[in-house]
Amino acid sequence: MLTIAEQKIRPVRQDDIAEISLLEEASFDDPYPSYFLSELARDNPDTFLVLTSNNEIVAYGVVDHWEDHDHLISIAVRPDSRRKGLGEALLVELEKRLSKERPLKLEVRKSNLAAIQLYSKRGFTKTGAAEGYYGDGEDAVIMEKRLVEETLLGS
Numbered sequence: 050m051l052t053i054a055e056q057k058i059r060p061v062r063q064d065d066i067a068e069i070s071l072l073e074e075a076s077f078d079d080p081y082p083s084y085f086l087s088e089l090a091r092d093n094p095d096t097f098l099v100l101t102s103n104n105e106i107v108a109y110g111v112v113d114h115w116e117d118h119d120h121l122i123s124i125a126v127r128p129d130s131r132r133k134g135l136g137e138a139l140l141v142e143l144e145k146r147l148s149k150e151r152p153l154k155l156e157v158r159k160s161n162l163a164a165i166q167l168y169s170k171r172g173f174t175k176t177g178a179a180e181g182y183y184g185d186g187e188d189a190v191i192m193e194k195r196l197v198e199e200t201l202l203g204s
């Protein structure tokens with residue numbers, strides 16, 4: 050029998066947090082605690098998104114609104130679902146929901162080449178570095194993107 054997964058991107062719900070925490074723990078050595086994810090979900094109802102496959106959460110991403118810019122706090126795809134375009138799809142959907150007047154910024158571990166490649170592919174550029182930014186002393190690369198309205202040019 051052929052099963053085709055039904056994938057969907059939707060805003061987070063508070064009852065997703067336990068499942069997102071498992072994904073977070075599978076994705077990072079220094080995962081965010083669930084209370085912090087819960088606060089982010091409460092504060093960012095439009096820009097905390099989950100990607101589900103057959104109703105299981107396989108990816109999540111969250112953008113928080115800071116004073117002078119928007120900030121990509123985290124994005125993660127379940128290890129068994131990586132390299133299938135899901136991380137990029139989620140990032141594209143997050144970007145659509147953001148003000149085009151404000152830059153989108155993020156920090157990423159210097160050694161995280163997969164994420165740096167993803168951000169570069171989406172048009173982020175390196176704008177700086179933060180020495181010893183992470184708890185284990187690793188440096189962060191700071192990246193930024195100026196969002197532009199998607200146009201229907203050519204269609």
Ligand SMILES: CC(C)(COP(=O)(O)OP(=O)(O)OC[C@H]1O[C@@H](n2cnc3c(N)ncnc32)[C@H](O)[C@@H]1OP(=O)(O)O)[C@@H](O)C(=O)NCCC(=O)NCCS
Binds near residue numbers: 076130136170
């Ligand atoms: C980074 C992450 C979210 C990427 O998600 P993904 O669904 O596997 O990525 P996609 O399949 O959408 O890939 C999109 C692009 O990202 C880049 N990319 C993704 N994974 C890569 C890898 N392992 N090596 C090199 N480039 C990679 C490629 O440019 C890719 O485009 P391509 O397929 O045309 O080559 C995922 O690896 C992950 O969850 N990592 C652990 C959590 C993490 O580090 N999050 C980022 C914190 S800053």
